[in-house]
Amino acid sequence: AVLTEPIFSAGGVIEPPLGWLPELKRRCEERGMLLILDEEQTGLGKTGDTFAFEHEGVVPDIITLAKHFGGGICISSVTTSAEIEQRVVADEFIVTHSHSNDPLACAAGSATLDVLEEEDLAAQARRLGSYLKSKLHELAERFEIVGDVRGRGLLQGIELVLDRQTREPATTEGKAITERCLQSGLVFSVRREGSVLRFVPPASTTEEQIDRALDILADAHEEASR
Ligand SMILES: Cc1ncc(COP(=O)(O)O)c(C=O)c1O
Structure with missing residues (x-):
């Protein structure tokens, strides 16, 4: 898989040229690789779209979120398609920690998604x-x-x-x-x-x-x- 940020934030706020992300996705597909976008910094409205990848209409295979997702409460997430999830489950790949599915963190994340939408x-x-x-x-x-x-x-x-x-x-x-x-x-x-x-x-x-x-x-x- 390729794992990247759509805009390299910590790398010095570097926005790749237009066309880079669709081309990356195309090359991943060509090689049977997944495109994982780390939207920890760029996601949830920060860059003017709900997710930065929307800017060029690219749909990644996996998205990771954290940071402002919980509005101060620690929560991170990995989101993928049903198809990839089924493969992961079939391969018996399990990652779990003390706070997996923590109701408080999930409520905070859910509230953030509501505010994101309601307040545009x-x-x-x-x-x-x-x-x-x-x-x-x-x-x-x-x-x-x-x-x-x-x-x-x-x-x-x-x-x-x-x-x-x-x-x-x-x-x-x-x-x-x-x-x-x-x-x-x-x-x-x-x-x-x-x-x-x-x-x-x-x-x-x-x-x-x-x-x-x-x-x-x-x-x-x-x-x-x-
Ligand atoms: C883009 C990006 N991804 C991942 C991380 C790691 O974050 P976390 O502390 O949520 O593991 C950082 C941390 O600054 C980050 O900037």
Whole structure:
């Protein structure tokens, strides 16, 4: 099987080019391999669709979920087709742990699915994500060090570079900017040794909060460029 994220989040918010996922699925089918998509970070509305794979109409064989699935309660899931499940059962493959089918965790996961649908979190991620992205583009216009703005929905990142031509990663500067942001109350995660700043705000974030975050980010860039 091939196991991959549809967008490489921890790898530095890297969105593969359009056509990559359908081609991967096609090649898996050609070889009789299953396509397993890890949607822990990208699933449940984050990227503007319920699942990131919907963006290109690809249907994977297996999907894994966790993280925000339980809204704070630990739950993970593996979802597949009835056909694959029957094969797994027939082969007597069983994985079980203390919390398998835990009713509390399942209730939390189920509540998340209800909220996802009722509040149309995917649409909210598209709307807020495009606002966040426009603000990050404004940042890139102001500061040469911002060499790329990328991501989908509420999974966005900026790549900091020493030179926009050579794209040499600005790791030291990225760490300094992150530290300044932290001191001002803005928390985000840093990938690629400090050169990629990743923003994954919750769907409940307001535009005002995004404005405030971008002000802090711009101030930190300003200080770093002195
Ligand atoms: C995409 C992805 N998959 C899987 C994991 C592992 O997560 P868990 O702690 O739920 O095992 C992570 C952890 O950050 C992740 O980012």
